Amino acid sequence: MSSSSAKAAREALAAMDPRLPLHARLREALTERLRGGEWPPTEPLPAEAELAQDYGVSLGTMRRVLTDLVDEGLLERRQGNGTYLRRMQAQNSLFRFFRHYRQGDQVPASRILARETEPAPADVANALGERTGARTLRLHRVRLYDGEPFLVEDIWLPLPTFERLRDVDLDQIGDLLYPVYEQLCGQIVGSADEELWVELADGRIAELLGCSSGEPVVVVERVARTHSGTPVEVRRSRGLASTFRYRVEIH
Incomplete structure (x- = not known):
């Protein structure tokens, strides 16, 4: 992710309701980008560590949010190939x-x-x-x-x-x-x-x-x-x- 995109990611996270826990705000911010079509289903999301760095959160927090989105059916993990936006089967x-x-x-x-x-x-x-x-x-x-x-x-x-x-x-x-x-x-x-x-x-x-x-x-x-x-x-x-x-x- 470019420095401008990373800045936008942090600004989007900061704009979330501050009363919510960090992982809830991060999930909402990331969900907006996913639903907006930023990453097509044919391409994997950036690595967990890269996303965590861009949002300024810990790797554990990012991993928890991505796991939540997998459990909710928005994302899917492909063994050895990354995390993708899920197509409905x-x-x-x-x-x-x-x-x-x-x-x-x-x-x-x-x-x-x-x-x-x-x-x-x-x-x-x-x-x-x-x-x-x-x-x-x-x-x-x-x-x-x-x-x-x-x-x-x-x-x-x-x-x-x-x-x-x-x-x-x-x-x-x-x-x-x-x-x-x-x-x-x-x-x-x-x-x-x-x-x-x-x-x-x-x-x-x-x-x-x-x-x-x-x-x-x-x-x-x-x-x-x-x-x-x-x-x-x-x-x-x-x-x-x-x-x-x-x-x-x-x-």
């Missing part, structure tokens, strides 16, 4: 809920059936922090195991943030979308909220899932956000209720 989320008899550990295949620019419905716009009718890119896709659909997804992305996804060849979009968001649009998903409910399959969903119209399906709605808290995706995934399993550990 969202691909496993839905598969805590939906089970397929051929699933195993494989990532399901994806097929995008439609890609359209459309006004955001009121509930989607609200979740994205946009006005009703704001332009979005909607992806309609199915997730498959061995060619057999088991999830149907509708995904809304705000424009112009995701403009580059409008025209990219669909063959360049793999089975996982978050790496594409990062590579093409510079949007890194750091967290998400999910909500579940049950509804009856309409004709469109029933045809894609190979079930009868009116059969119960579980809807998982995800609102994904960047590390700074900006919502960048609304996703609704629908799967047959007969394949849905809910499991939670209570201690």
